[in-house]
Amino acid sequence: MRITSSMMGDQFLRGSNRALSLVNKYNLQVASGKRLTSIADDPASTTAVLRARTKLSSLADYQSNISTASSYMKEVEAAVSDLDELLQDVYGEVISALSGGKTKEDLRAIAEQVRVLRDEVVAIGNQSIGTSYLFGGYNFTGTITDTDKKAPFVVDEVNGHLYYNQINLSLYSWYDEYTNYTRLMDLYFHNPDKDANSLKEIVDAFDPSGFSDAYSKRQGELAYQSLTSLILAGENALYSARQCDIDLMDPLYQNFEQLFIGGVDAEGNEFEGLKSLRDRLFNELSKELRGDHILATDPDIKTTPDGSIDYAYYEERGIKVYTADDMDEFENKFDAQKVKDLFEELYTLIGDTGDVYKTSAESLAGHIRENKLGMGTEDDLVLKIDEESKKRPTIPVGLNQDAAYTVNGIELLGEGRHNVYHVLDKIYRILSPEDETRKIDEKELSLAISTLQEAQSNVLTKLTEIGASQNRLTLLSNRIDSTKRNYNLLRSNAEEVDLAEASINLATAQTVYNAALAGGAQILRTSLIDYLR
Known part of the structure; x- marks a missing residue:
């Protein structure tokens, strides 16, 4: 086979290009520090590198989200x-109000301080970070109505109700x-867990004929x-x-109220309320005990031989003899039977099982549920509060992992009678009664504590x-x-080059x-003229 100069030149060019390609490859590796410059260099390693980069990118997003969530949680804390x-x-402040020795001015000052702290609760509930409300649930920027923008927590200026x-x-x-x-009314009327301390137990067991006057009086005082x-x-x-914005003329409200203050029944007859009956019971219990006594008309009374009452006998034994002239005094002493009669009137008013007041109370409660809370309708207030309490913003912090970065307003302040704003509002109302002549209700204030x-x-x-969430x-x-760190190591092993090895390879490729x-210069120097010579 004849070898021509052209063939030798082509072979030289192909070889030199391959050598130059290696020089370029190793030069890029040394310059970039990367072993892979194209997918063709190592398809398997390139795939591993791409997967590692994707994972690292998502981890960086999660890390950023965690940093954001931590910032929010610090503000929430x-x-x-x-x-x-x-x-x-x-x-x-409440303990101070109960400590005694406080003038009306002192109590007004305490009430004003409680009012300020109550309003501060709303300010805490409306705290924000940047342009977002911390405790607004899904309501990050406030509620926009017409041209107004309202914070999550708003107090109605008319009735003082708190809206969220x-x-x-x-x-x-x-x-x-309510x-x-x-x-509590049920417990005071009949509490099976307490021995003879609730009203029904005392009334049912009350027996003037079987009790001494002193014991009857003590039982009456407990009642x-x-x-x-x-x-x-x-x-x-x-x-x-x-x-709850109940109409005060509503028959259901009237029926319940009249049990306490009295009123007129369906037949037009006036009846006494519990408060009046209680006052009569107090008057009876305030009377002195008759002590050991006997009526002058008692057929068993001891007499002298001449048939007159033996006063000396009874005086020696400390027994009071009531004659016809002493009956006014006798009637003004404590009478257990009168207490028993009052208890019977009590049962006539509210029922021996309390069913009268219980029915009235439940009827009014049902009216409030239906007409004010909208229970069972699309405007069901309780359902709305329950749904709102579950609206807790979260942020992705991992694959199929979310973390709450705040709490909503209902979680913060609570609901029902344990709502923080309501508790403070109630204390304020107790300390500043509508009737300024009334003393503060210490028992109710103690319950508020x-x-x-x-x-x-x-x-x-x-x-x-919150601390657990931060942890x-x-x-x-x-x-x-x-x-x-693990994915960076994986990416580094697959992608980055060993600089010492790459440098040696570059030097070798340059030498080649x-x-x-x-060698090519020697080949290309020979031409046809050289043969003709």
Whole structure:
């Protein structure tokens, strides 16, 4: 086979190009630090690198989300801590009000301080970070109505009700108060868990013929206390119903109210209410005991031989003899039978099982549920509050993993009678009664303290949950950092070049290329003229 100069030249060019291509490849590796410059270099490694880059990109997004969530949670923690401190301040004010020795001016000052702290609760609920409300649930930027923009928490200037995202939280709080007070009425009337301390147990066991006057009086005093507590609970239930915007002329409200203040029955006859009956019971219990006594008309009375009453005998034994002239005094002493008669009147008014007041209370409760809370309709307030309480914004922090980065307003303040704003509003109302001549209701204020402590306990629980969420975010961040290191190592092993090896390969490729150029120069120097010579 004849080898021509053209063939030799072509072969030289192909070889030199291959050598130059290697020089270029290793030069790019040294310059970029990357082993792969195209998919063709190593398809399997290139695929692994692309997967690692995709994973690292998503991890970077998750890490950014965790950082955002942590920032929000720090703000949330600060706000909830402020709320906890606020409740501690209110607790101190209420204890001060109950400590005694306070003038009306002092109580007004305490009430004003509670009012300021109550309004501060709304400010905490409307805190924002940037342009987003922290506790607005899904309502990040406020509610826009016509040309107005409203924060998540708004207080109605007319009735003082608290709204959250246009949901009347106070309405449900007062309804919850109503049901709680009617439950307390039931406990004061008949509490099977307590021995002879509720009204029904005392009344049913009351026996003037079998008890001494002293014991009957003590039992009557216990019944009076239970009846007073029952009436107080009923009055508070009526007050709570009025805060639900009940029409005061509504027959259901009237029926329940008249059980306490009296009224006119269906036949037009006036009847006495529980408050008047309680006052009569108090008057009877305020009377002195008759002590050991005997009536002058008693056929068994001891007489002297001449047939007259033996006063000396009874005087020696400390027994009072009531004659016809002493009957006015006798009638003005404590009479257990009169107490028994009052108990019978009590049962006539409310029923021996309390069914009369229970029916009236439940009828009014049903009216509030149906006409004010809209239960069973598309405007069901309780259902709206339940749905709103579940609206907790979350952010992706991993594959199929979301993390809440705040709490909604209902979680923050609570609902029903344990709603923080409602608790403080109730305390303010107790400390500043509508009738300024009335003393503050210390018993009701004491009950409010218990509710305040429960609300504060809920806030502390929420703080604990927030701390747990922050710990979870920290763990997720650490886990992502570890995963990022693993994927960076995987990408580095597949993509990055060993610079020492690449440098040697480059030097070798350059030497080969230079040798190819030198050999090619020798080949290309020979031509046809050289043969003709």
